Amino acid sequence: MNQNDRPLVQALQYFNEQTPVSFHVPGHKHGLLSGLPHKMRQALTYDFTELTGLDDLHEAEGVIQEAESLLSDLYRSDRSFFLVNGSTVGNLAMIYAACRADDTIIVQRNAHKSVFHAIELTGARPVLLSPPWDAHTRTPGVLTPDQVERALAAYPHAKAVVLTYPTYYGIAGEGLREIIELCHSRSVPVLVDEAHGAHFIIGEPFPRSAIEMGADVVVHSAHKTLPAMTMGSFLHVRSDHISEKKIAHYLQMLQSSSPSYVIMASLDDARAYVASYKDNDKRNFVALRFSFIQMLKRIDRLEIVETDDPLKLLIRAEGHSGFALQAALEAEGIYAELADTYQILFILPLWNEQFTPPLQAWKEKMVAAVTNLGKVGDTPISISLAAWPDGISTLAYPPISITDMETEWISMNEAEGRISAASVIPYPPGIPLLVKGEEIKESHIQELSALMKVGARFQGTVRLAEKELFVLK
Ligand SMILES: Cc1ncc(COP(=O)(O)O)c(C=O)c1O
Incomplete structure (x- = not known):
């Protein structure tokens, strides 16, 4: 297959040139x-719908099918799908395809909320596995094969193991292949x-990508690290356990019947971008990244702090929280991906050979931001690592059952x-600090405070300004 082709982009371009009424x-x-x-408004001139020649995401047999086949060819999957509602919908579909109400599912604890939402919607019973704390990044890491082996022994009927790889902070670890082999030896999909x-x-x-290491279903936010539009994502299946038909079935139900052609075209383009990324692009990326890091180190x-994924960089300012550093940088027009107590997280561009970023101009802004932070910092509060629960835990109630129970707001204390x-x-x-249905520990309260x-900013049913938590009566 010719990975330089962009069938959907080309079809939209052609359609647009016909000045259709x-x-x-x-x-x-x-x-x-x-x-x-x-x-x-210019983008809207490509915002078409399922017109003759433009195919249909849900019954793809034309240009969308061609574009998805190129994607599948690149990632060596049995089948790959374009997603127009982010990895969120990919996580929902893969979990729906793997389990039903009351099934046990083993889940890495530091998963995105969409994983927990899928568990709630399916009515599955999660067994939560907390990976070891990663002192280098000061964040939860990835699971070890030993942890997964113990969980599989304790819950041999688990319908799937759901992993987050890499973590938001770029931790990939070294155990994924072994974990996948362990699960497959027990016929449990990953x-x-x-x-x-x-x-x-x-x-x-x-x-290495999880799909290369044998995972059954892998979901990618193409929009996070590839040049795709926000919400544009991929889902890949290569499995003896999870049927691609089931995935397609759930995606049809969970995704819009009017998916955005602009998002889908950007997915076609992002696939071509990554497929054409060659050694000279890598060399340019590595050299630019090195110069950028050296420049930052001189401030x-x-x-x-570097992590397993070279696209991620953590930056700390001595004596200041990540939130303070984030605010100082924003005042200079520099926006990080996120801030936490200790640091900010940068996601670098996947520079190819053609890019020469304005490193000097960036340096000047960053120096100004650090100068503006002042000498007296809001020294980060050290969060007790006990807040990160160790090992295997289950919820007091499956999240789906909570909706019908009596609840109340009570003081956090x-x-x-x-x-x-x-x-x-x-x-x-x-990543939920507290999961719906979980018993509240003192360490949770300390970490929240x-x-x-x-x-920090929060989502969910929270009244943290009033120092209250929503609990079962
Ligand atoms: C680990 C992880 N999974 C899934 C998602 C959801 O992805 P999307 O925003 O593409 O729906 C996110 C979003 O931040 C995430 O960090």
């Missing part, structure tokens, strides 16, 4: 009725949320030992 949806009629500013690893297919210096008081009726999710990164002090 629209008596169909969408109502903006190629942008004509839109009041959007000129540059935004579902991998590889939202942050669509570029791993490039190979070194990046970690007084900055500490640079009185919440220890109660059952949380809602997930509490620091966002970003979107510490995060609130340093200005």
Whole structure:
């Protein structure tokens, strides 16, 4: 197959050049009725629908099928899908395809909320595995084969193991292949949320992709690390356990019947970008990244932390929280992916050979930001690592059953030992600190208080400003 082809992009381009007359949806009629500013409106001239020659995502047999086949060819899957609702919908579909109500499913504890939402919707019973704390990045890491082996021994009827690889902070670890082999030796499928690893297919210096290591289903947020539009994602299946028909069935139910052609075209383009990424591109990326890191290291008081994924960089400012550093950088027009108590996270561009970023201009802005941080920092509060629960845990109730139970708001100080009726999710990164149905421990309360002090933002049913938690009566 010719990976330089972009069948869907080419079809939209051709259609657009015919200056077609629209008596169909969408109502903006190629942008004509839109009041959007000129540059935004230009994108609408490609915002078509399932017209003759443009195929249909849900019954693909034309240009979308060609584009998805190229994707599958690149990632060596049995079948790959375009997703227009992010990895969120990929996680929902893969978990629906693997289990039903009351089934046991083994889940890495530091998973994205969409994994927990899928568990709630299916009515499955999660067994949560907490990976060891990674002291280098000061975040939860990835599971070890030993942990998964113990969980499989304790829950031999588990319908699947759901992993997050790499973590948001770029930790990949070394045990994934062994974990996959362990699970397969017991006929348990491995579902991998590889939202942050669509570029791993490039190979070194990046970690290996879970799909290459034999995972059954792998989900990629193409929009996170490849040049795809927000919401554009991929799902790949290569499995003896999970049927691609089932995945297609759930995706049809969970995704819009009017998927955005602009998002899908950007997926076709992102696939071509990564497929054409060659050794000279890698060399340019590695050299630029090296110069960038050296430049950052020369800025007084900055500490640079590298992780397994070279696309991710953590930056700490001595004596200041990540939130303070984030605010100082934003004042200079530099936006990080996220901040936490200790650091900010940068996601670098997947520079190819053609890029020469303005490193000097960036340096000046960063120096100004660090100078503005001032000398007296809001020293990060040290979060007790006990807050990160160790080993295997289960929920007091499956999340699906909570919706019908009696609930109340109570003061955080009185919440220890109660059952949380809602997930509490620091966002970003979107990993629940408390899962709906989980028993609240003192360590949870300590960590919540510490995060609130340093200005973390939360999603979920929260009244943290009032210092209250939502619990079962
Ligand atoms: C690990 C992980 N999985 C899944 C998602 C959801 O991805 P999307 O935003 O593409 O729906 C995210 C989003 O941040 C994530 O970090």
